[in-house]
Amino acid sequence: MDTVQIDFLNIDQQWDKKIKHCHFDIYHLSGWVAASAIVDKGTPMGLMATYKNKQLFLPIIIRKIDSAYWDATTTYGYGGPLMDKSLSDAEADYMLQAVKERLFAKGCVSLFMRLHPIINKDWIPTVGKALTHGLTLMSDLSQSEAAHWSETQNRHRRGIKKAIKHNVVTKIERLTKASALVFSTIYKET
Template identity: 35%
Template sequence: MQSSLLEPASAAWRDTLARCRHDCHHTPGWHSAAERSDNGSAAAVLVTQGEHRLLVPLVRRPLAAGSWDASSAYGYAGPVLSSGAPAGFADAALAAGIALLRKHGCVSWFIRLHPLLNADWHSRLGQVVEHAGTVSVDLTKSAQRLWQETQARHKLGINRARRAGVTARLDRDFATLPRFIELYNHTMTRLDASPYYFFDAQYYRTLVRGLGDDLLLFVAEEGDCVIGSALFTVARGTGIMQYHLSGWDWDYRHRQPTKTLIHAAREWGRIHGMHYLHLGGGLGSSHDSLYEFKRGFSPDTHVFRTQRLVVDADRYVALSGGDRGTLARLDGFFPAYRRPGARFGPPLAQTCHEVAMSATAESRRTGT
């Protein structure tokens, strides 16, 4: 097996994705933007054996004395595996990737598994932890069937907004991006979000430049006023849309623009041959208000899981205060040395969907 650590500009990263089923969250463009939001540097582990490939994108975050740890960027950038790989290849390749990261000074590796693409992922390495569910919309269904599966409260809100003159459209040129940023930041401020949930202008410029036509900005308008906006990503090869960020005008909250935006996005995806609109999960529970809001658009659910890998056991124990028992407790806050109040503080790149931090992350990101 051959293993390498790729930079976002590497042609091998893009070539591997072209040969494997993947999502937008696996792309170099997504990770280049994540460098700013997650305070790290983007990379990807590539392991090859003949025609078989394993690719795992990550963000490197600095620790002490030249060491660092790895985490998935915000989203679901789990392992990408070439089709037809023999049994045992995935774990063998992942083990080779761990050895490569250890050689480069990595201490631990936190991987967010993709609820759709990694549904069958099983590994004997580290620990795979199951979290709350996520929701997706099956865009291969007819418009009539999707509307039938929409809960009555969502239908009511969408119809009321429509009667009031609210419309939704795709802003292909991102002309309203400044308005989106304004709405999103105001929404985060109202939710008393931490600084992590605010992005500078360069983040959005990098995202637009890096994703190109795979980033969509939908806007909801009443008259000439944009009352809500939402960003979605698309992976055309696998037909997956992802709900990323959204915000709304507080003065128009009675119009419930987020419902109109999601309805418009799923119809766009259905017409354009996409297979899934993945809305993500809730506040950390499978029955909380955000999760139930998303369930209002679809009955289809998935299991979200994470994989935790200790790359350098001695360094991990040292950073965790010398307690070797932490090596057997990977299902709690991971890595242990980044738990709140610990030496290195909260894990900036792990806030969304992590066990202890997921209660506010996605609701703040999506503004629902």
């Protein structure tokens, strides 16, 4: 059987270019991974596994335990693996097993991997233990405002109306270590 080549990549704009051919989400992009690494107190790293000219990408956050050992996690949200559309489930599992073995050989004691509910919906890995935690809701953003409002639960409508009444506004902040930590603190409080 062919071998799996595994490369460790920096999470940066080059990473973003490499994954552009895959069906990806914001959770896979360098900005999100970098912000998550700050919150998780780790180092962002990308894995690229290649098997029979097919690729699997996995952004992870490495957290040191001591000088020899570390663990890894995918980002908060849905940062699961991105795979060539032509990969079969068996090939994806074979590649993931090779990733597991390579990580272990480098001192990784565990990998906590969140799967994306849309991108990874048809694949349940056989490597490790897979858990299901309930439904994930999604909304088609191309719908009209009226269509979105009609599918919004009553309790969420009340919250939105209350926020509008109290002049709550949102804004986009520049990502810095300080702003990521402030966000993390506020998020955990709620």
